[in-house]
Amino acid sequence: MTPTGRGARRRDDGDGPVSGRHGAGRHGAGRAVSGTPASGTPAGMSFPSQTGTPVPPAGGRKAARRKASAQRVKRRRLPMRYLLPSLILVALLAMLMLRGYVHSEILADHRIRPPAATDQVPERILKGGPVIDARGTGDARALTIPDHKLVITFDDGPDPEWTPKVLDKLKQYNAHGVFFVTGTMASRYPDLVRRMVDEGHEVGLHTFNHPDLAYQTKERIDWELSQNQLVLAGAAGVRTSLFRPPYSSFSSAMDNKSWPVTQYIGSLGYITVLNHTDSEDWKRPGVDEIIRRATPEGTKGSIVLMHDSGGNRAQTVEALDRFLPDMQKRGYAFSNLTEALGAPSAHTEVAGADLWKGKAWIAAVTLSEDLTGVLVGGLAVIGVLVMGRFGLMLLLSFLHARKVRRRDFSWGAPVTEPVTVLVPAYNERECIANTVRSLMASDHPIEVIVIDDGSSDGTADIVEELWLPNVRVVRQQNSGKPAALNNGIAHARYDLIVMMDGDTVFEPSTVRELVQPFGDPRVGAVAGNAKVGNRDTLIGAWQHIEYVMGFNLDRRMYDVLRCMPTIPGAVGAFRRQALERVGGMSEDTLAEDTDITMAMHRDGWEVVYAERARAWTEAPESVQQLWSQRYRWSYGTMQAIWKHRRALVERGPSGRFGRVGLPLVSLFMVLAPLLAPLIDVFLLYGLVFGPTQKTVVAWLGVLALQAVCAMYAFRLDKERMTHLISLPLQQILYRQLMYVVLLQSWITALTGGRLRWQKLRRTGAVEAPGSIPTQRRRDADVDRRPVG
Known part of the structure; x- marks a missing residue:
């Protein structure tokens, strides 16, 4: 498994630009986009602002259309990444059906006939x-x-x-x-x-x-x-x-x-x-x-x-x-x-065909029995992991809450020095105004740098037309989110750097709360509390539950264990010194936030969680967008684990992450989700062929345990419990999608496939609680603009 390296380079990023070869690449950071074609472009070709794809002159448009049509036809074929999970699922179901058949759980008839008359028997x-x-x-x-x-x-x-x-x-x-x-x-x-x-x-x-x-x-x-x-x-x-x-x-x-x-x-x-x-x-x-x-x-x-x-x-x-x-x-x-x-x-x-058919039958049954044994073993493993994770989350989250909410708790001297906030943006026209305005309401001194990564929708123009103080726009050719962040770091005036996404809004206290842990000189990075802003839809509510329970409760656990695996791209802060020591943001993986966090640990820095530093992000609103985002997260996490695998054998303070964090991340974020479908597979199997009542009781028990964890997480985050009404449905539908995404990520990693991402569509509907509605702000901006 070698998921890192050039084979994993992005063509398009779910949160921003793409680190592909069609743009300026890693070395294009900071260069302004000009009207001159990129080096190596054939004569007679030009780059339209919308896609950056070479377009032939008018005389060759028919050929181009034929080629595009052929490509569309080719795309209709079932990709291998979909075919392999489908084949695995079909094979698994076939083996389970065979197992049920030879255990008299399928097609069995247990009726016993009472005696009848005997007058027709000789x-x-x-x-x-x-x-x-x-x-x-x-x-x-x-x-x-x-x-x-x-x-x-x-x-x-x-x-x-x-x-x-x-x-x-x-x-x-x-x-x-x-x-x-x-x-x-x-x-x-x-x-x-x-x-x-x-x-x-x-x-x-x-x-x-x-x-x-x-x-x-x-x-x-x-x-x-x-x-x-x-x-x-x-x-x-x-x-x-x-x-x-x-x-x-x-x-x-x-x-x-x-x-x-x-x-x-x-x-x-x-x-x-x-x-x-x-x-x-x-x-x-x-x-x-x-x-x-x-x-x-x-x-x-x-x-x-x-x-x-x-x-x-x-x-x-x-x-x-x-x-x-x-x-x-x-x-x-x-x-x-x-x-x-x-x-x-x-x-x-x-002899002959009958003999070989019999041997094939025995071989198939043996395989199904062995596979079922492996699955049962896997179910036992996932049961231990799930119970262990829930137990750890509840216990350590309780300890974390007691620690940070004590009256005498302090990271050190209050941090009041100015902060640079970096906002990488690629085609964020719908969101960028909300994002920048939310920063202007900050109660901490900041400068804002918006790095426009070759946007074709006027993102940079929107920021410039806001006429906001301490807001700068840096334009660069499309180079990818890591390159955009590195470019922003190079332009930053201050030593504390906050990074956020272009579709995220901050509360007025977010920056202040986010940088307070830097009062401890050992802290090199801080993870904030990312929350789903568009939670009114069913898929948004499911992601809201996942963020509060799965991400933020996890971060409390990892904070106590001092092995935080990921600083969310939506809200994170870094020391410039720490960034420089690890070489800045890397393009080696698709999860640059996880990659940089692991690099910080290996360099000996503490990475902590600031629960009051809340950021409101726009979650995907369709299954396709959610699939793309989570596919990138899953695959990128695998890449980061593989890249930093040597942490397992490192010693000293920097080795703590390798001894504790990396195994936990591998178990809870990669192995456990991969085995978790066994719970649902055996649930379905038990409902159809097994003891239905016991199966339902067992599943309800697991659901009840998850509900307890979710309610505790919601209580810690002071969230309304009403969204938990959709928790059972989330476990039935949403979780299945996440299983398939992770399986697809595994297959991509093992086969060395390339990963291509589409830009997620944004609506700009997310605003910080208590902020002025978007339309009213736009009207006010129009009134303030100079005439002429």
Whole structure:
């Protein structure tokens, strides 16, 4: 994974300009935009102010239109970044469906039919032996077991715990038996089926999902048998002609509902095997009682029914240890069914396509079982991470609130020196006036530098026409947000530098509160409290919850741990000295704010959180814009973690971030969100196939825990609780979008893909609480402007 470097350079930035090769690049900072084409532009080409893309002269416009049309057609193809998550999701769902199928959670029918009349069953069947041969066109026959022969049979297996113990006892006493296996269990434990065959036992079918066949159609019966045969082929390479119906008993219990099923199964080539003697071991009546019920009268031959699965079979295993040698002493031989009847073996070998289909089935089931095991392990991990994170956030946020709200708390001497506020702006026409005016209301001395990064919408002109004191505009060619900030740092007059976004507004006290921590000389940077201004829409309310709970509560936690991972681009402050020591803002990642914060930690500076330094930012108002923003954040965070990975092995005060902060950021911001979808996957799975009531209770428990954290976070930020009404819906819908975004970021990072960003559309609707409405200010500005 190498997400940093040139392969990750931006074409367009969600918050501002793009660091691409079409502009002045890293070295273009501070240069004014002129009408002269950029170096390297072919003759006859020009750069329109709107896009900066070379446009051919009129004679070549038709060709350009054809090329643009072809590009649009090409874009309609499903990008790999969407295709891969879709394929992963489909594969995951297929594996879970397969897992549910072989665990009898899908298509299982647990109905048991009550007894019916017997007038349609031939007398010879009702009074005959336990083996019914209805094959061929002749009359069905009921066969009995010869004297001194015992055919011991086991139903419902194989079981990973009890079947090996049963096999061990049979092997110990040189006895053979017949195992009637279900397809679900045999699919999951094929090695045990192979062992049965290898050790000379016979295997029979007990259907795939163990339904009462009297309730099933012929198509379902065919399917139950063919699926069971498929499993035997894959597990042991054999087919069998033996069959035992689920919930069957003696031949005398055959009735008008079960008899037609027996006839149909016989027409398919199967021998139906019932029993003479039922040990009723499934009731666990005790070892003595099991032996008594399994023992035939005198020297009569018999088919004995036992179970090697379906529950605790300890009594069955213990009973075998006495029953087998005792009956052998009485002259009984424990043989396979076909041996007892003097018939050919029930097994036939499978080869060719049928064999490979069976092996493919076993391989698919094995993969689904292993994958489910991994997912369950991942669910346990995410459960620990979620609970641990919630616990840490609540505890450390409480400690943080107690610390900073004490009357005697102080960062040191009050900071009153002037501050430079940098506002990088790219096509912020709708927002920039609000942003600059909010700064003019500041109760701390400031200068404002607006760095216009090649805007094509007149952003810089709007600022200049405001005629505001201590506000300067620096114009540069489109070079990217980091280059714009570095350019602003170069023009700054003061040693304390505040950075904000062009779509953000400050409260009058924001700058003052933001710089007070610099009273401590160890502090190199300060993170402010970014808040969503446009929270009236549903998607805005969801982001508001995320900002208050997920970001600001996190920052309180990281502040106590002294390993703040990110200074938000919307509101952050830096010492010039600290910026110079780390080389300024870097273009190496898409998350320059996270990158610079980690660099500050590694250089030995303290990074703290100022909760009262509130900034109101305009959050994305559409799913597409939100996707673009969070994609950049997720991918940029991965890049920053990778770039600063050596912090893990660094020592000294600067190594604290590597020992504590970087692992926590990796766990809580990268790994945990990647595994978090497992909660919802198993929720959906449990609702459809599992214990629905327990699943709902578990999910509501997690939601309640999140609600507690959210309410505490809202209380700390003095926010109204009404927005938390949408919290359940946020967990169902909004969170899923964030999962897919993170997965896409992972795929982009692992494949080394490029990331292209579109400028987010702004409305300029965000204003600081208590500020003058925008239209009234514009009218006042018009009145103040000179005439002529």
